[in-house]
Amino acid sequence: MTKRLIVIAGSTGVGKTDMSIKVANHLNAHILCGDSRQIYKEMTIGTAVPTKDDMATVPHHLFQFVSAKDRYNVGRYERDALLVLDDLFKRYDNALVVGGSGLYLDALCKGIDPLPEADHAMREEMLLLWHSLGGREILLKELQERDSELWDTIDKDNPIRVCRALEVCRLTGEPFSKIRRGKIIKRPFEIVKIGLRREREELYDRINTRVDLMFSEGLLEEAHSLLPLREYNALQTVGYRELFDYFDGNITLETAKELIKRNTRHYAKRQTTWFGGDKEISWFHPNDYDGVIDYIEKL
RNA sequence: GGUGCCAUAGCUCAGUUGGUAGAGCAAAGGACUGAAAAUCCUUGUGUCCCUAGUUCGAUUCUUGGUGGCACCA
Numbered sequence: 001m002t003k004r005l006i007v008i009a010g011s012t013g014v015g016k017t018d019m020s021i022k023v024a025n026h027l028n029a030h031i032l033c034g035d036s037r038q039i040y041k042e043m044t045i046g047t048a049v050p051t052k053d054d055m056a057t058v059p060h061h062l063f064q065f066v067s068a069k070d071r072y073n074v075g076r077y078e079r080d081a082l083l084v085l086d087d088l089f090k091r092y093d094n095a096l097v098v099g100g101s102g103l104y105l106d107a108l109c110k111g112i113d114p115l116p117e118a119d120h121a122m123r124e125e126m127l128l129l130w131h132s133l134g135g136r137e138i139l140l141k142e143l144q145e146r147d148s149e150l151w152d153t154i155d156k157d158n159p160i161r162v163c164r165a166l167e168v169c170r171l172t173g174e175p176f177s178k179i180r181r182g183k184i185i186k187r188p189f190e191i192v193k194i195g196l197r198r199e200r201e202e203l204y205d206r207i208n209t210r211v212d213l214m215f216s217e218g219l220l221e222e223a224h225s226l227l228p229l230r231e232y233n234a235l236q237t238v239g240y241r242e243l244f245d246y247f248d249g250n251i252t253l254e255t256a257k258e259l260i261k262r263n264t265r266h267y268a269k270r271q272t273t274w275f276g277g278d279k280e281i282s283w284f285h286p287n288d289y290d291g292v293i294d295y296i297e298k299l
Numbered sequence: 300g301g302u303g304c305c306a307u308a309g310c311u312c313a314g315u316u317g318g319u320a321g322a323g324c325a326a327a328g329g330a331c332u333g334a335a336a337a338u339c340c341u342u343g344u345g346u347c348c349c350u351a352g353u354u355c356g357a358u359u360c361u362u363g364g365u366g367g368c369a370c371c372a
Contacts (some may be wrong), residue, residue, distance in 0.1 A: 106332085161338070233335095
């Protein structure tokens, strides 16, 4: 029998966890994390990882398994997720991946080109240059010389894009666009994409309520304990950055809370945009368990 | 009760020496290949509080209201 990976995607706060538990139970499947922040050990409340009860009901993989200090990335995620799936498919016919990180999910479903990992020293130096007077022009000029094909399409206002592309050119000695082919890798299993969505207003209400709940669960304390890790990418995350600003005395707690709500809404919107562009997704309301299970069974 | 100041986009405000107006935030749309909960791009018509006047023309000046704020009684 062919093995199947069921992807459950959707924006933050839409209700993916509940759906995934039900579907996993029904299919006798395990759940993988498809979220770029729930993988970190140190973060629990602010990333809304599934509860202990949830995890006890269905086996979960790739949740909170690396340290925020480990500088994890998409490439490692692709590899780790495939390893877990390889193992699971020896015993089960179905597996679920649940999350809201479009890039991570795409890497798992379609593969990602073998680009070199980041060179953090080089990156830091480039970003410093970017923000200095005339630095942007210097970097753009170098990129234009190294990769004329990319030049036409790259977002020249986006320092992270430009510096990353340049980084790859320097590290490999080849144009970035030559290595990043976007070739789709056929996986040795079937992929079924389920998208969850609800009315915008309803989603925003849920987000606001969830942020309040996070505070009552101790988000403030969690963020405070993570102050020593604030420079790591893992902590460049909604719910933590705003509180770091509060600890610095730049904003009030009330403002931080409002900003977390707002930034979570912004994040949810970006996710909506990403997933909306994926034509392979079949959409359901988060409460429509029967609909989802029906759909999967009739495939 | 008196005097002064204010009333412009969902919010905070700028501005028009009289020719019907624009920033920030919010909101909406979009991009996305090892930082992706990141990073970046696009989008601003609104009885310019109401009324009467002056004027070719008033959101702008004048009269009278209404509401808010401050000070004096």
